[in-house]
Amino acid sequence: MCVLDKLDKYIIDLKGLSEHSAAFAFDLDNSFFNLIEGSEIRNGEVHVDLSILEEFGTFKLIFTIVGFVYVPCDLCLDDMQQSINYSDVLKVKFGDKIVDDGSDTVIINEYQGVINVSWYIYEFIMLSIPLKHSHPIGLCNPFMVEELNKHLCIKKEKKSSVANEDSDPRWNKLKEL
C-alpha cells in the first residue's frame, strides 16, 4: 500500500455530497504524522471534527482540532507535549484552473470533485503551535540544557578571541605610527 492509499480516508468527495451539509470526524495518531511527508511532528493524538457547508457553489470546510502533539522543545530539544485547540475554515470551489484572485479559496478540479484534507489538517496543527514553545520552567532536560549552555559559551569565547585577533594588527600599525 502506498502512502497516498493510506491517506485515502482523508479524501472528501465534495461532488458526491447528497446534502448541503455534512460532517466527518478523524482520529489522528502517530501513524498519521508518519505518513505526512516532512512532518515536524513525530507523535500525537488529535481529534478532528470537520463540518462541511455548501452555499452557492462554495464549500466551507470547518475544522475543529483538539488534542496534543509532541514537538522538540526550544530550550532543550527534547520532545514536549503541546496541546492543540484550534479551528479554521477552508473554502473550496470547483474550477478548471487556479485563479489567484487574492482570496484563500482552494480551487479543485470539478471533474474529480474531491479534496484530500490530510495536508490541510497537518498545516492547521502546525499553525496552532506557538512560535516559541518550551517545557514549563524546571522541566527541561537538565543534561541537554547544560550541554547547550556549554556550546553557547564556547561560541562566545571563540567570537571574542576572533575579535582580539582582528584588532591586534591594527593596534600594531597604530603603534608603528
Ligand SMILES: [Zn+2]
Ligand atoms: Zn525543554
